[in-house]
Amino acid sequence: MINLFLRLSLLVALFSVAALVRPVSAGEADDCLRNKMLEGYAQGWSVRTSTSASLKEGESRVYSVTLYKGAEYQIFACADAQAVDVRLVLHDADGQVLLNEDAVDRQPVLTYTAPATATYYVAVHAADTVSDEAKAAIGMAVTWRQSP
């Protein structure tokens, strides 16, 4: 009975109105994200939330995240095949770059333990897509666990 709700969310994605208007390949990003969340449970991660965006090359989406001092966070993204390279960047409240995932891939991951409870910002960049017109579906999740 591993995560009835994550399995259910596949159904919701398939049958919801959103599925009709989102890119056909959005399911690929969603499935990847769901699998990563399931795998995370086995390693003691809990899910804060997940979200998604549809971005063209060069576009970004910024999220604000309040991170707790002493907890370990893993922030990961999954993009569909329209994306070639997706970057995740963690900024502090002043906009300074704290972490920058710079591998060329579609599934970037950041791991961070916050030194203080504060607001941070995660920017998801569609750094490269298969063409100028392509819109990549990118899912992102924030997971957390007690620091070892």
Next chain:
Amino acid sequence: MRLTLQLVLLAALTACDAPPPEAPPAPTPPPVVEEKAPVGPLSVGELAAAEPVALVPSPLEMQAALKRSGLLGPQGLLVKPRPLKAAGEDHDRLAVRTGVALADLLLIVQTAQTPELVGLLKEIRAGLVALGAKDDALSALDELTAQVQNEALTRDSLVQELDALSGGTLPELEAQLGPRAVPLIRAGSWLEGANLVSSSIIAGGNYDTATDLLRHPGVVAWFQRYVEETPAGRPDQEQLVPILRESLKSLATATAAERLGEAEVRQIHQSTAAVLDLL
């Protein structure tokens, strides 16, 4: 015979048009890896202009932070039963209330008796039905409720299921529930969590921990944006929205302080209670 001759001629002509045999392929050059442009800092103005979506801490995360601070007893957070007022057709109120029930369920799942858990699951279901959730979402909730009733799940498994509901499935329900409902469900969960955490700090008199537990300015700013977008003139919202607006204004000040002390914690407790009492 004539046909055969034509076919032979055609074959000969086709053969003349055929390309010469290909030369052996040249060795493939190694793929060119493009240099990435460095990612620079963003100014505070750029961050604000990006209108960031807030990813709000979950009730379990708030509880874990409280535990790290040594303020959580073995019985967990003391969630009080909350007599609910009729919500009528007010979807905003229903959404906030559903979020409160979800937070309560997550926070008591390890310690509560089965009927209490089933009661909260039914409340969440009723909230989701009224907000427009479809059968596929509800059937999974029904399946889970049946398993809780039959005690077919360990509490650890149930925590995981509810965590997946809150963190993984709820955001995907936005298409069914509309753009306001999911953030307001989150607001309800956060308000309940902040209210319980501030209660624990006040009860323990340990205000030194407050900054680590309740300094959440980005969260409150995000909820304020939603409340400010509430269409004016809906009579069913006359009571909730002004109080929510005032409470969030007060919470914005208290949760943004560089260091939170007793005054801020009491302000957070009072402001969250003012909204929760309306539900």
